[in-house]
Amino acid sequence: MKFMPALRATAxxxxxxxxxxANAATLIQNGSFEDTTVASGxxxxxxxxxxxTTDTGNGIEVxxxxxxxxxxxxxxxxxxTVANSNIMQTxxxxxxxxxxxxxxxxxxxxxxxxxxxxxxxxxNTLLTTPAITxxxxxxxxxxxxxxxxxxxxxxxxxxKAVGLSDSFGGNIDNVSLxxxxxxxxxxxxxxxxxxxxxxxNRRKV
Numbered sequence: 001m002k003f004m005p006a007l008r009a010t011a012x013x014x015x016x017x018x019x020x021x022a023n024a025a026t027l028i029q030n031g032s033f034e035d036t037t038v039a040s041g042x043x044x045x046x047x048x049x050x051x052x053t054t055d056t057g058n059g060i061e062v063x064x065x066x067x068x069x070x071x072x073x074x075x076x077x078x079x080x081t082v083a084n085s086n087i088m089q090t091x092x093x094x095x096x097x098x099x100x101x102x103x104x105x106x107x108x109x110x111x112x113x114x115x116x117x118x119x120x121x122x123x124n125t126l127l128t129t130p131a132i133t134x135x136x137x138x139x140x141x142x143x144x145x146x147x148x149x150x151x152x153x154x155x156x157x158x159x160k161a162v163g164l165s166d167s168f169g170g171n172i173d174n175v176s177l178x179x180x181x182x183x184x185x186x187x188x189x190x191x192x193x194x195x196x197x198x199x200x201n202r203r204k205v
Contacts, residue, residue: 026176027091033075038064045081057085068140071104072174079118079161080169088158091177093151098180102146106171107134117163118170122149123156131162140171
């Protein structure tokens, strides 16, 4: 029967397509904020960045190893320009697909916890309860935070300053979003299905 090879190819594409999604690189554009040029040891405030916009505060503050070192690369974002601010990115996702969101946070050097508060939002869902904060030390002290989120087709990721609005705030760097791998049982089922169709095809030649 001549339809079997085509059916098998379709099944291979389906299984590999789904598992390929799980192995895809991060969906975040400019997750380490390196796509903006800032002189070493200095900082700048921008209306927007590649991949990122803001609707609160006076722009987006990018620092190049200024008042602390970046967690990844040279740049990081401080979420309090001259007042509390935010950054956000709209991401094309797959409806119902589970993703792993990871980012790094550090309190502002030598500043108290009540000025360093940061929230992370996935759409209308607050991920950080309570808000992330910390007492700033003599250098940036980066901590990784990971959350599981679900795609709706188009989702907004937002980081928002919630400490004192005093131009000193928490820092964000190295943001990534990757699809969660399929459960082992689903992968085994896909392999068994392909094997069965290959066996059936051999019998019908």
